[in-house]
Amino acid sequence: MVPLHGTMDDEGKNYVSAEVSDVLESISFLNVEGKPSPLESTVLPNMEEQQVYQPLKVFLRVRPFSIAELESHESQGCVTIEDAQTVILNAPKESSAMKSSERGIGHAVHRFTFSQVFGPETTQSEFFESSMKEIVRAYVNGVNGLVFTYGVTNAGKTFTIQGTSKDLGILPRSLDVIFNHIKERHYLKMNFKPYLSNDVKKLEDAQVKQEEALKTAILASLKEETENILNTMTNICDVKSEPSSCTSNSHPSNSLAEKNFVPLDIHRTNMHQRTQASVWISFCEIYNEYVYDLLNVLSTKSQRRRVLRICEDQEGNSYIKDLKWINVQSTEEACKLLKIGNKNRSFACTRMNEQSSRSHSIFSIRLLKLTDEQQPRVLGVSELSFCDLAGSERCNKTHVFGDRLKEAGNINNSLHILGKCIAALKQNQNPKMKPSYIPFRESKLTRLFQPFFCGKGKACMIVNINQHASTYDETLHVMKFSAIARQVIQTILPKSFGYFSPKLVGGDGKPIMHFDANTSVDDFPDSTETSAEEEVDITILSHEDLLKTTENLKEKLVAERQSKLLLEVKIRKEMAEAMFQQLLETEDAWSNRLEDMKDSYEEKLESKFEMYKEAIKKHAYMCAMEQIEEHYVPVEEFLAEQEKVEDRERKILQLERQLDEQSGKLLALGSLNSDVLTTENNMERDLMDRTMKRANEGLQKQCEEKDELIKSLKFKIQKLNETLLEANEGYRKMAEENSQLKHTIMLKDQEISSLQIWAKCVFELEETVSSLQKELEERKKHFFVEKPKQQKPRRGLLASLKSPVATTACTPLGKGLGKDEEASPYSRKKVLLPHKAKE
Numbered sequence: 090m091v092p093l094h095g096t097m098d099d100e101g102k103n104y105v106s107a108e109v110s111d112v113l114e115s116i117s118f119l120n121v122e123g124k125p126s127p128l129e130s131t132v133l134p135n136m137e138e139q140q141v142y143q144p145l146k147v148f149l150r151v152r153p154f155s156i157a158e159l160e161s162h163e164s165q166g167c168v169t170i171e172d173a174q175t176v177i178l179n180a181p182k183e184s185s186a187m188k189s190s191e192r193g194i195g196h197a198v199h200r201f202t203f204s205q206v207f208g209p210e211t212t213q214s215e216f217f218e219s220s221m222k223e224i225v226r227a228y229v230n231g232v233n234g235l236v237f238t239y240g241v242t243n244a245g246k247t248f249t250i251q252g253t254s255k256d257l258g259i260l261p262r263s264l265d266v267i268f269n270h271i272k273e274r275h276y277l278k279m280n281f282k283p284y285l286s287n288d289v290k291k292l293e294d295a296q297v298k299q300e301e302a303l304k305t306a307i308l309a310s311l312k313e314e315t316e317n318i319l320n321t322m323t324n325i326c327d328v329k330s331e332p333s334s335c336t337s338n339s340h341p342s343n344s345l346a347e348k349n350f351v352p353l354d355i356h357r358t359n360m361h362q363r364t365q366a367s368v369w370i371s372f373c374e375i376y377n378e379y380v381y382d383l384l385n386v387l388s389t390k391s392q393r394r395r396v397l398r399i400c401e402d403q404e405g406n407s408y409i410k411d412l413k414w415i416n417v418q419s420t421e422e423a424c425k426l427l428k429i430g431n432k433n434r435s436f437a438c439t440r441m442n443e444q445s446s447r448s449h450s451i452f453s454i455r456l457l458k459l460t461d462e463q464q465p466r467v468l469g470v471s472e473l474s475f476c477d478l479a480g481s482e483r484c485n486k487t488h489v490f491g492d493r494l495k496e497a498g499n500i501n502n503s504l505h506i507l508g509k510c511i512a513a514l515k516q517n518q519n520p521k522m523k524p525s526y527i528p529f530r531e532s533k534l535t536r537l538f539q540p541f542f543c544g545k546g547k548a549c550m551i552v553n554i555n556q557h558a559s560t561y562d563e564t565l566h567v568m569k570f571s572a573i574a575r576q577v578i579q580t581i582l583p584k585s586f587g588y589f590s591p592k593l594v595g596g597d598g599k600p601i602m603h604f605d606a607n608t609s610v611d612d613f614p615d616s617t618e619t620s621a622e623e624e625v626d627i628t629i630l631s632h633e634d635l636l637k638t639t640e641n642l643k644e645k646l647v648a649e650r651q652s653k654l655l656l657e658v659k660i661r662k663e664m665a666e667a668m669f670q671q672l673l674e675t676e677d678a679w680s681n682r683l684e685d686m687k688d689s690y691e692e693k694l695e696s697k698f699e700m701y702k703e704a705i706k707k708h709a710y711m712c713a714m715e716q717i718e719e720h721y722v723p724v725e726e727f728l729a730e731q732e733k734v735e736d737r738e739r740k741i742l743q744l745e746r747q748l749d750e751q752s753g754k755l756l757a758l759g760s761l762n763s764d765v766l767t768t769e770n771n772m773e774r775d776l777m778d779r780t781m782k783r784a785n786e787g788l789q790k791q792c793e794e795k796d797e798l799i800k801s802l803k804f805k806i807q808k809l810n811e812t813l814l815e816a817n818e819g820y821r822k823m824a825e826e827n828s829q830l831k832h833t834i835m836l837k838d839q840e841i842s843s844l845q846i847w848a849k850c851v852f853e854l855e856e857t858v859s860s861l862q863k864e865l866e867e868r869k870k871h872f873f874v875e876k877p878k879q880q881k882p883r884r885g886l887l888a889s890l891k892s893p894v895a896t897t898a899c900t901p902l903g904k905g906l907g908k909d910e911e912a913s914p915y916s917r918k919k920v921l922l923p924h925k926a927k928e
């Protein structure tokens with residue numbers, strides 16, 4: 090009984106420990122009889138049906154210094170391994186990170202955690218044992234695996250994957266484990282070959298011979314026919330021209346066993362004794378965003394390499410079309426092919442690495458599990474891919490130009506997209522964040538990686554770093570990238586998913602129905618279900634099947650058209666309803682607005698009238714007040730003045746009377762001396778003249794004063810008249826404004842009436858739509874009644890479907906927004922718009 094160590098996260102996902110997931114993998118693979126294993130039925134009956142969530146495994150490997158690097162003072166204590174999971178990066182003096190931290194941006198010290206950290210002293214064997222065992226074990230049990238190395242150039246990526254002749258990398262070691270594991274259950278015939286992404290092709294005898302010839306031709310290109318196996322093993326892994334040899338004997342597994350190589354725990358794998366396995370390999374590179382087959386032997390050096398396409402099968406799984414899959418019988422053979430591929434790979438000498446990989450290389454191993462020697466059946470297909478990514482160096486550091494610059498651009502771009510995918514995957518796992526698009530399709534590399542990040546296998550990332558002070562900033566960038574990758578939770582789909590059951594096709598590409606005890610004909614997806622994907626191989630279908638498929642497709646097309654038509658009518662009706670509703674609402678809104686405007690203008694007018702009235706009143710009052718102030722004479726003064734005038738008048742009367750008396754007296758005296766009389770007369774005359782003169786002067790003065798008063802009063806009356814004229818003018822203007830407002834109101838009324846006409850039109854349209862719908866239904870009925878009578882029913886139906894469409898196009902509804910637009914209320918509405926603008 091295996092204990093379960095599973096945990097549940099916030100989202101309710103099941104996180105199981107690596108150990109448990111291993112067990113799941115091993116028990117879930119079908120045994121020979123197709124019955125569940127005892128473990129499967131007793132321990133974990135339902136787990137196979139569940140998805141397994143595991144954090145992406147990210148391993149860090151720190152490469153040691155070479156003597157030359159130590160001499161050039163590259164060692165400045167930049168990398169410190171704290172424990173088995175943690176590493177600390179200290180920025181050296183000259184690095185940008187240090188300069189930034191001195192300016193207060195960022196930190197000079199960074200701490201990173203990994204699934205496991207491997208120091209410079211770690212041997213290839215130790216590294217393989219700790220990082221690869223789990224993924225290889227899962228692989229032999231049917232789970233796909235992807236291992237990719239990431240790091241700056243010269244950090245040890247190729248060394249980790251391929252190794253040297255002395256120190257084999259994880260790839261030859263994995264091959265050795267696989268061959269060691271299948272041993273005598275190795276299916277040596279070549280008549281079952283990998284096909285498309287996850288299927289198997291059964292080859293005819295002639296095709297088998299072709300396969301053998303191809304393999305011989307490829308191996309012959311190495312020109313090592315006479316060398317013995319020992320020598321082969323010493324050189325096969327020598328990727329980068331290392332002259333030393335690798336200790337090995339004739340049997341590959343023995344050679345690695347000598348290096349304390351621990352074989353897979355047989356009890357934890359589920360390879361039944363009757364199950365046989367066939368091993369196939371492929372080797373390709375992505376160079377400048379083009380995929381090339383590295384096992385393609387060119388007849389001449391001038392011959393151009395063929396660019397391969399990435400396609401997708403019916404389930405949407407990516408595969409490289411026309412990529413060569415070579416059957417291998419041993420690790421030696423596989424390593425020979427690795428060496429041949431390496432020769433074709435794009436290497437270049439950069440400032441930082443004499444043999445720098447300028448492309449991403451992918452070495453894949455496909456394991457076909459077969460059973461029944463006499464009539465073999467395919468039980469499963471699993472793929473293990475090793476991807477050696479090109480260095481993530483920056484262009485300025487490597488001092489590259491021309492082709493090298495273009496390569497660096499493409500490398501950085503594909504790695505950038507890989508980073509984007511990983512960041513998006515991480516973001517999408519957070520339920521609080523908006524799911525984002527994962528740009529898998531933006532680069533060839535991520536297209537090929539996609540299935541592994543979407544549950545169809547286990548992925549594992551190896552981060553390679555050197556401890557150079559000169560490349561510290563690049564290394565920091567790599568570490569930050571891997572920190573994000575570590576947070577990605579991998580979903581591993583249950584085996585019950587269709588993906589894991591391979592399909593078997595014959596040499597002609599047609600499916601073989603009796604390939605597996607557990608698979609029936611129904612397991613093949615209906616070819617008519619195939620979506621229009623980039624590449625669907627229809628050649629696997631027979632002529633009858635193709636005809637049937639065509640018929641099905643035709644029927645589907647008619648049904649699809651019918652449903653589209655109904656949908657169109659429905660949409661049109663909905664649109665008409667919505668438009669009518671909108672028009673009603675607009676009408677309401679406009680009339681409300683008009684009412685409001687009317688009220689507000691009336692109010693404004695009234696208030697202005699009142700204002701002017703008040704102003705006139707005020708002005709008149711002010712004028713009167715001013716006048717009163719100017720001519721104000723206190724009553725006492727006025728009375729005193731009046732008295733004075735009366736006094737003077739009385740005095741004048743007195744004097745006249747006195748004059749009369751005196752003249753009477755003079756007449757009475759008659760005879761007095763003429764001289765005296767004359768004198769007296771003169772004196773009296775003088776006196777009178779003087780008195781009269783004085784009285785006259787006083788009167789004249791008073792008259793002048795009164796004249797002045799009259800003048801000022803006249804002036805004020807004139808002013809009052811002017812004010813009155815101004816008030817009249819203001820009143821006249823207000824009256825004009827009032828008439829303008831009345832005119833505006835009239836225009837708005839006109840607009841409302843036009844809107845009402847439009848509403849009527851919409852009513853009519855709606856009626857047309859409903860009549861059309863009825864007509865359509867009638868035609869449908871008519872169609873179904875008439876169908877059996879007709880010789881070519883589909884064409885007749887199409888024709889009958891076309892006519893309602895044509896009728897629809899001719900109806901006012903169809904024309905509504907076209908020719909009739911000029912006459913429609915829309916156009917009238919448009920005419921009204923300038924008025925609106927003016928308002």
Ligand SMILES: Nc1ncnc2c1ncn2[C@@H]1O[C@H](COP(=O)(O)OP(=O)(O)OP(=O)(O)O)[C@@H](O)[C@H]1O
Pocket residue numbers: 151152153209240241242243244245246247248249253329442444445446447478479480481553
């Ligand atoms: N762990 C290690 N122990 C000893 N030598 C190592 C180790 N890792 C790398 N080297 C050596 O460092 C050099 C560069 O390594 P390698 O070519 O693998 O780097 P790379 O990351 O693949 O570079 P590029 O991206 O440019 O191809 C090689 O000479 C290799 O032998």
